Amino acid sequence: MVKKEKPKRAPWVKNLYSNREYPDNYTDASFLKDLRTNLHVRIYTYPEALAGATVLSNQISCITGFLILYQLLLSDRVTPTTILVPSCGVTGIGYLCYRGRSLSLALLGEDSKTLLTVVFFGYLFSPMLHTLTQAISTDTIYTMTFFVLLANLVFSDYGLDVAMVSKAISLNAAIFGAICLASRLLTSYHAFVLLVEAAVYFVLYPIMTEASWSPVFMVPIFAVCCSALYWISQPVLYLYASTIIFINFICPFIFVRLQQYKFNIHGPWDEAIVEENTDENLDENL
Amino acid sequence: MRICMASDFFYPSIGGVEEHVYNLSQMLLRLGHKVVVLTHSYGDCNGIRYVTGGLKVYYLPIKVCYNQCILPTAVCNVPMLRAVLLRERVDVVHGHSAFSALAHEALMVGSLLGLKTVFTDHSLFGFADLSAALTNNLLEVNLGMVNHAICVSHIGKENTVLRAKVAKHRVSVIPNAVDTALFTPDPYKRPGNDRINIVVASRLVYRKGIDLLAGVIPRFKNNPNVHFIIVGDGPKRDLLEEIREKTNMQDRVEMVGAVEHAKVRDILVRGHIFVNTSLTEAYCMAIVEAASCGLQVVSTSVGGIPEVLPQSLILLAEPDIDSIYSGILVAIERHRKSGFKTVNPNAANGHLASGDNGRGKRRHRRKVESDESQSIEDSLEAQNIHLKPILCPYRCNEMVETLYNWEDVALRTVKVYNRVIQERSFTTSELVVAVWQHGSWFLVFFVVAHFLMGLLEFWRPRSRVEPARDMQRLPS
Numbered sequence: 001m002v003k004k005e006k007p008k009r010a011p012w013v014k015n016l017y018s019n020r021e022y023p024d025n026y027t028d029a030s031f032l033k034d035l036r037t038n039l040h041v042r043i044y045t046y047p048e049a050l051a052g053a054t055v056l057s058n059q060i061s062c063i064t065g066f067l068i069l070y071q072l073l074l075s076d077r078v079t080p081t082t083i084l085v086p087s088c089g090v091t092g093i094g095y096l097c098y099r100g101r102s103l104s105l106a107l108l109g110e111d112s113k114t115l116l117t118v119v120f121f122g123y124l125f126s127p128m129l130h131t132l133t134q135a136i137s138t139d140t141i142y143t144m145t146f147f148v149l150l151a152n153l154v155f156s157d158y159g160l161d162v163a164m165v166s167k168a169i170s171l172n173a174a175i176f177g178a179i180c181l182a183s184r185l186l187t188s189y190h191a192f193v194l195l196v197e198a199a200v201y202f203v204l205y206p207i208m209t210e211a212s213w214s215p216v217f218m219v220p221i222f223a224v225c226c227s228a229l230y231w232i233s234q235p236v237l238y239l240y241a242s243t244i245i246f247i248n249f250i251c252p253f254i255f256v257r258l259q260q261y262k263f264n265i266h267g268p269w270d271e272a273i274v275e276e277n278t279d280e281n282l283d284e285n286l
Numbered sequence: 287m288r289i290c291m292a293s294d295f296f297y298p299s300i301g302g303v304e305e306h307v308y309n310l311s312q313m314l315l316r317l318g319h320k321v322v323v324l325t326h327s328y329g330d331c332n333g334i335r336y337v338t339g340g341l342k343v344y345y346l347p348i349k350v351c352y353n354q355c356i357l358p359t360a361v362c363n364v365p366m367l368r369a370v371l372l373r374e375r376v377d378v379v380h381g382h383s384a385f386s387a388l389a390h391e392a393l394m395v396g397s398l399l400g401l402k403t404v405f406t407d408h409s410l411f412g413f414a415d416l417s418a419a420l421t422n423n424l425l426e427v428n429l430g431m432v433n434h435a436i437c438v439s440h441i442g443k444e445n446t447v448l449r450a451k452v453a454k455h456r457v458s459v460i461p462n463a464v465d466t467a468l469f470t471p472d473p474y475k476r477p478g479n480d481r482i483n484i485v486v487a488s489r490l491v492y493r494k495g496i497d498l499l500a501g502v503i504p505r506f507k508n509n510p511n512v513h514f515i516i517v518g519d520g521p522k523r524d525l526l527e528e529i530r531e532k533t534n535m536q537d538r539v540e541m542v543g544a545v546e547h548a549k550v551r552d553i554l555v556r557g558h559i560f561v562n563t564s565l566t567e568a569y570c571m572a573i574v575e576a577a578s579c580g581l582q583v584v585s586t587s588v589g590g591i592p593e594v595l596p597q598s599l600i601l602l603a604e605p606d607i608d609s610i611y612s613g614i615l616v617a618i619e620r621h622r623k624s625g626f627k628t629v630n631p632n633a634a635n636g637h638l639a640s641g642d643n644g645r646g647k648r649r650h651r652r653k654v655e656s657d658e659s660q661s662i663e664d665s666l667e668a669q670n671i672h673l674k675p676i677l678c679p680y681r682c683n684e685m686v687e688t689l690y691n692w693e694d695v696a697l698r699t700v701k702v703y704n705r706v707i708q709e710r711s712f713t714t715s716e717l718v719v720a721v722w723q724h725g726s727w728f729l730v731f732f733v734v735a736h737f738l739m740g741l742l743e744f745w746r747p748r749s750r751v752e753p754a755r756d757m758q759r760l761p762s
Contacts, residue, residue, distance in 0.1 A: 014440050015593045016461040016569075017689040024458035024698055025434075031454065032444050269410040269445040271566040272588050272605035274497050 036266040043259055049252030054215040055158045057248050061221045063149050063174075064240055066201045068228045070181050073190050080193035091200055094208055118199065126182075126192035133183040141180050148177040152202070157210075174202035218248070287703055288320040288375055292392035293382035294355045296325035296343065300547055302571050303383045303408050306462055312339050313696035320756060322374050324367070324392055326356050342754075344370055348388070358387035358424070360394065360731040364738045367395040372751040378703050380404045381432075384411070384421055390428045394732070397431040398739050400711040404702055405429060406436040406460075407446045410568045410589050422449040427728045430720035433706040436460050436699070438569040439590025445568075451724065458702055461594070463695045464574045466687035468548075471580030471679030472555040480511045482618055485557030485581065487550060487572055488564070490520030495563030495586060500525050501607035502563075502614070504533045512538070512618070517553050519544040554579040559617045565605055567591050573600065578686040580679020582620065584613040598677055599685065 012019050012028045019026070044052075072078050099107065133141060151173040155166045178198035182191035209217075222244060229237035291311055295303040311321045316339070327333075327345040335343045346366055351357035371379065371392075379396030381389030384407055396403045405428070411418045429435055429450040435457045437443040443457050477483060488494040499516075503526070506512040516526060516539065523541070530539045542553060554560070560576035562585040569590050573583045577599045585591050587602040594600075603613035677685075712720070714736065721732045 015596075016439060016459070016590075017594075017596065024436075024460055024701065025455055027454045032448070035444070035448070265413045265448060267444065267448075268441050269566065269589055270412055271493070272495070272586065274495065274565065274605060 032267075034267050038262055038264050039266050041262055041264060044256060046252060046256050049255050050248065051215040053248045053252050054218040055213065057218055057244050058209060058213070058221065059153060059156050059158070060240075060243065060247070061218075061225050062201055062205060063153065064225050064229075065221075066174075066178075066197060068225065068232065069197050070194060071232050073185055073194060076186065080190050084193050084196065087197060087200055091204060094204065098208055098211060119196070122195055122199075123192055126195065127188040129179055129182055129195065130185070130188040130191035131183065133180050136180075136183070138184060141184060145177045145180045148173040148180070152177070156206075171202055174198060178202075287700070287707070288322075288377045289314060289703065290322050290324055290371060290374060290376040290379050290392070290396075291382065292324040292379060292386075292389045294326055294350075294386040294388045295383055296323055297337070298328050298331055299354055302462070302569075303386075305547070305571065306406070306408065307382055308337075308341075309463065309465065309692045310696060310699060311341050313692040314700070315339050315341060316693075317696055317700065319700070320374075322370075322376070324370060324388065326350060326388060342374075346370075346388075351387075355385060356387050358390065360391060360728075361735045361738060363388075363391055364395055364735050365742055367392050368399065368739065368742055369751065371396060371399055371401065372748055373754045375753055376401055377707060378402045378404060380406065380703075381428075382406045383408050384425050385409070390424065393428055393432055394735060395739075397712055397717055398714075398736060402703075402706040402709065402711070403432045404434050404436060404706060405432045406438070407442060408438055408568060410442060410445050410566050411449055413449065418449075423725055424728075425450045426452075427721055427725035430724040431712065431717055433709055433712075434458065434702050436702060438462050439593050441590040441593065442568045458698075460695055460698045460702070461690060462569050462571055462574070463690040463692045464571065464578050464686060465692065466578045466683055466690075469551050469554070469575045469578035469683070469686075471578075471683050473580065473679055475552075475555040476558060477556075482512050482559065482621060483515055483557040484512065484559045484561055484614065485515045485517065485554055485576070486561050486563075487517040487545075487554070487576070488562065490516075490518050490522040490526065492522065493565055494520075494522075495565045495605060496520075496522035496525065498563040498565075498586070498605065498607055498610055499561070500529045502561075502610050503529055503535065503539060505607075505611045506538075507533045507535060510538070514539045515542060515553060515557060516540065517542045517545050517550065550575065551579060554581060557581050558621050559584060559614060561610070561614060562586065562591070563605070563610060564588060564591070570594060574686060574690055578683050580682045582617045584610065584617050586610065596685070596689075599682060 010018070010021065012022055012026065014028070014030060069083060072083065073080060095111070096103070136144075152170050155164065155170040155173065157165050157167055157170070175195075175198055178195055182194050185191050185194060226237060226241060229240055291307050293303060293307055295301055296307055297304055307323060311323060314321045321341060323341065323343040325343065325345060326348040332345045332347055335345060337343055346363070348356045348363060348366075356363075376396070379392055379401050381393045381403070382405075383389060389405070393403045393405060407425075411422060413419070413422065425446075426449070429446075429452045433456075435446060435450075435452055437446050437457060437459050438461050440459055443454070443459050446452065447454050447457055486499060488496075490496050500522075503514060506514075514535075523543075526539070527541060530536055530541070545553065554576055557576075557579075558581065560573065560581040560583045562570060562573050562576075562583065564570060564586055565588060567589040570585070573585055573591065573594060577583050577595055583595060583600040585600060585602060586605040588605055592602055601613045601617055603609040718729070718732070721729050
């Protein structure tokens with residue numbers, strides 16, 4: 001008696017309504033064939049990572065520079081005018097560089113109007129701002145300032161398109177920190193100068209660096225901060241220098257080394273990305 | 287066999303997981319198994335309730351934390367879960383949904399009691415964002431303690447194997463099903479003239495691709511015979527209403543709003559074409575229900591959707607406006623070629639007369655025979671989908687019934703139960719090793735839970751737990 005051969009089962013198909021002859025936990029050779037790893041991943045070199053880190057170092061140096069000025073005003077080593085006049089000069093040069101060839105009398109008039117308004121009201125309200133947080137103890141003021149300047153650092157725009165970035169929070173935190181510190185100074189004129197410097201450091205300087213930033217700029221900034229801190233407090237100098245070195249050299253090195261372990265998984269399960277309709281783009285889409 | 291279904295998602299809440307748990311439980315009861323459902327209380331709905339078919343539901347007094355889920359404490363509900371599992375003399379604990387904290391806790395308690403555990407994953411996850419990373423890590427830990435996992439699509443299996451690092455032979459693919467006796471066609475409900483009704487039924491949220499739909503609708507501004515019926519509610523409703531106003535299509539875009547699941551069929555049968563614009567989907571019940579009602583489906587080709595329906599029932603499009611628009615145009619053209627708008631239901635083999643509204647239960651469900659389904663597939667795959675006219679709505683319903691029915695799903699699930707019952711239970715040391723390998727951070731919770739179980743065993747031994755009395759099932 002000849003044994004009948006079992007009919008060969010149909011090939012497995014990747015759908016849910018065929019494959020009756022196969023067990024439910026059957027895994028075909030095509031399993032995970034659509035798996036893709038590290039799509040659109042950009043591998044950064046050490047110099048690129050180094051250049052990217054200078055943006056953060058610059059922001060730390062900006063805060064450090066502001067605190068150096070505060071310390072100089074607090075200890076009365078320099079008069080407020082000695083700080084204000086050079087600052088105005090540097091700001092003027094910076095403005096001319098920023099505007100460049102697009103500068104016109106009309107534009108100059110508009111900007112001057114804005115500047116005068118800010119300076120006038122700043123000077124007018126400086127006695128009030130000077131006494132605003134005077135009742136609060138110095139320890140509390142310094143603790144608050146530390147946290148708000150940290151917030152400034154966290155929420156600053158470093159050129160990344162992430163949800164955490166908020167220029168408004170960053171700027172408000174810095175100005176709030178400046179107002180807190182202003183109450184520790186001797187006179188309302190000191191407070192006015194500190195607030196002007198806060199505007200220069202946290203409003204105008206970021207506009208300038210955003211327009212034209214080169215990693216090389218970090219060298220003179222670092223040198224100036226270090227030399228100033230050398231005369232103010234050497235422990236703070238070591239802290240600042242080690243922080244900048246760690247962020248600017250060690251972190252990029254770690255980042256570059258860790259890139260080899262990058263394992264982004266992509267496949268048909270990924271959510272399709274579509275442009276979300278907003279009030280701004282709705283009419284365009286129609 | 288005594289089975290405990292555990293999930294945060296169950297009636298009175300409405301959704302895909304709820305439907306699945308309920309229908310699977312009903313079919314398992316019909317097959318002679320004992321089934322209890324564990325879920326958290328929903329407002330006044332608390333304590334022990336019996337629902338249709340004598341299905342026993344424990345609405346546990348646990349507070350909801352977020353999105354209908356309980357707070358994932360891992361240990362706080364151990365005494366209650368242990369008491370229920372012992373009282374009901376459960377053999378298999380079956381957890382549903384990766385989002386459900388209650389399911390994960392019940393599975394852990396089940397493993398610690400030496401019971402067999404099965405987990406069904408109903409959704410797809412990415413790997414990049416923080417919430418997905420945390421959920422995946424929790425799932426990895428839990429599936430390390432589970433005997434077997436079930437996914438609703440092959441893509442779902444791939445996704446689960448990758449994100450939970452579970453052995454692929456320990457994952458089965460068992461799809462969802464649809465009650466085709468509830469989702470029956472009724473061509474008389476369609477407009478008799480040249481008008482084409484396009485139905486969209488989904489939550490109006492970003493994930494369901496409502497932004498794509500908002501881009502597709504204005505393309506039909508100059509097609510006066512194309513009408514849209516949009517069922518569902520959500521944050522994107524305002525967007526669709528704004529589109530409707532700006533394109534002056536108020537008379538052609540009907541916003542129905544939220545509709546209870548039982549009444550969805552009444553709206554589906556008014557349509558010719560069903561459009562699904564989801565951006566990700568593990569299975570997509572909506573397209574199967576629409577196909578069961580005889581609608582031509584146009585859907586984005588994402589996740590597990592390409593696996594669900596044969597070519598004659600669905601037109602797949604890329605998740606972009608142009609592709610979906612083209613798909614709808616093809617579907618409209620195919621409708622024009624066929625003439626099922628005025629088909630006589632009596633002519634359809636063995637179907638109910640239209641007087642019954644096509645909703646009466648069919649007495650004899652046709653068993654899913656492999657040769658029958660194969661012949662259907664052969665006839666489908668061979669045809670050129672763009673040229674052939676669409677199938678008769680009743681034929682669509684018949685096909686869907688053959689491909690997806692709860693009896694088949696239940697029988698396949700029972701096979702999984704039988705398989706895990708034969709496996710030996712995990713020892714405590716094996717569970718500790720599994721937890722340590724997959725997520726050492728969870729070990730502290732596991733140790734506390736194990737210690738608590740030991741304490742409860744001392745305080746209230748199994749022998750002293752009074753078994754629950756079984757309700758006699760009434761003959762159906």
